Amino acid sequence: MQITFISQIAEIGAERWNALCAEDYPFVRYEFLHALETSGSVGAGTGWQAQHLVAYEGDELIAAMPLYKKTHSYGEYVFDWSWADAYKRYGLNYYPKLINAIPFTPCSGTRLLSKNTKREAELLPAIVAAIKNQALNINASSWHCLFPSAELSALLVEQNISQRLGAQFHWFNRDYKNWDDFVATMTSRKRKNINKERRIVAEQGIDFIASRAQEINKEDWKLFYQFYCNTYLKRSGHTGYLTETFFELLRENLAEHCLMIIARKANQPIAAALFFVDSKTIYGRYWGCLAEYDFLHFETCYYQGIEYAIKHGLQRFDGGAQGEHKIQRGFEPIATYSNHFLVREDFQQAINRFLESEKPSVELYIQDAKTYLPFSELRVIKQ
Structure with a gap:
């Protein structure tokens, strides 16, 4: 498998990129990501520069990942401003960083596209290694995967990419x-x-x-x-x-x-x-x-x-990030995920301690939020 990074999705084209989309989830489709780039919503001067990962076997495109070089933390909805401040206090640069995410879109879904989804676990070690190497090449402090599926997040944990727990409110039919x-x-x-x-x-x-x-x-x-x-x-x-x-x-x-x-x-x-x-x-x-x-x-x-x-x-209404006012309107609290790798091991250990201490409070928040649901009979969602 050969892995490289491209600065614009147009280098791949709609047909080949969309052939990797196993579902009709709209935010990873070529048309959405290309519209962001072509319109100038991401790109030069925006703090979002495409660094999309693409993987080949011979001439065949077998996997891709929407990836961006970021020079700020706006438009992400997983907040790491305190991490950036910690770097600054130690005289270090937190930016640039690499983000596997959909710009301005806190909707959970696939973040790794592959022609054969059953091979994702097999492909992931090489992909993670390539991203870590790319972070070193561009002097990035870190790599972050935002709002992946629970399955991909768990696979990243197996690759020692730390998991962060979050919460949103979704409506279920x-x-x-x-x-x-x-x-x-x-x-x-x-x-x-x-x-x-x-x-x-x-x-x-x-x-x-x-x-x-x-x-x-x-x-x-x-x-x-x-x-x-x-x-x-x-x-x-x-x-x-x-x-x-x-x-x-x-x-x-x-x-x-x-x-x-x-x-x-x-x-x-x-x-x-x-x-x-x-x-x-x-x-x-x-x-x-x-x-x-x-x-x-x-x-x-x-x-x-x-x-x-x-x-x-x-089946579901994903209303986006935050919004406790959604609870009384029938939107139920669910867990969301992100995964984080920091190049410096000392900072990685510090972040791991933070994530371990943060997780119980997020879990408690989700459980507490369920008690405010408006339903006459509380229903627990399988997550």
């Missing part, structure tokens, strides 16, 4: 027939609160349009980008990490995985949420609005997504 079937599982008080929120949105004269794939026209995409920039500007003082060209490329090349829900008042759009969809899961990703309305965010980003998942028989 228990074979619900409709919205009322879902909220019927809740206590009376919680059910009334949620239905009240939805009623208040309706009483403000707001309705919704859900569009998939080619139903989302060019004007809808332009409008959504305005909402996206407006909300980022209010929240953080800049217009967001993703460029308008990124969304244009999604429209052109990945529309079949997109769902846009537009909120209207008096037939005028006032907010929108962009979701991604595969055969099992709906992923809540981006949102924006022109003005604040009571409970509009919850309705647009959560309740509309839940109704869509029920209607189309999707």
Whole structure:
């Protein structure tokens, strides 16, 4: 097996890259990653520089890994700022570092693509060795795999790549027939609160349009980008990490995985949420609005997504990072994973001690969060 690193995914091309995608999980597909690069959302000046790993047997591409050289820790959702500060205090550089992740996307899923998924355990030692060597070559402090599947995370632990535990809140479809079937599982008080929120949105004269794939026209995409920039500007003082060209490329090349829900008042759009969809899961990703309305965010980003998942028989709603407010709306706490390798052994040992001490508190947090779920009968998820 020959392993090398490339500075742009276009060197591989859509057909060969996507041939490695065993599932329809959208965020590792060529179209998504290429849109990030082509649009300038990642690349020169962004702190995200592609260093994608590709593995060959002869002329055949057998494995690939989305990999980036990072010069900051923004857009990752697994926080290591304190690690960077520790390096700085010792007069060392934490950046650059290598990140196996999907930029700005805290959605768990495959992080190693291979033509034969049964060979991943066999291929992984050579891949890990190649990444460690690449870290040395570019003077990177570390390598981090963010939001891998539980299976890949466990395989990395076997390769002595330390595991970090995290938590998110996901909604699960228990074979619900409709919205009322879902909220019927809740206590009376919680059910009334949620239905009240939805009623208040309706009483403000707001309705919704859900569009998939080619139903989302060019004007809808332009409008959504305005909402996206407006909300980022209010929240953080800049217009967001993703460029308008990124969304244009999604429209052109990945529309079949997109769902846009537009909120209207008096037939005028006032907010929108962009979701991604595969055969099992709906992923809540981006949102924006022109003005604040009571409970509009919850309705647009959560309740509309839940109704869509029920209607189309999707198994799960991944609402993204953080958000304890999701619990009372039926999103259940789950464990997420990341894996970390630091070039310096002394810092690796320090990080290992930190991760060991952090893990029980995360596990306790997940268990405690389950006690706040709104269901009349608590259900424990198999993880």
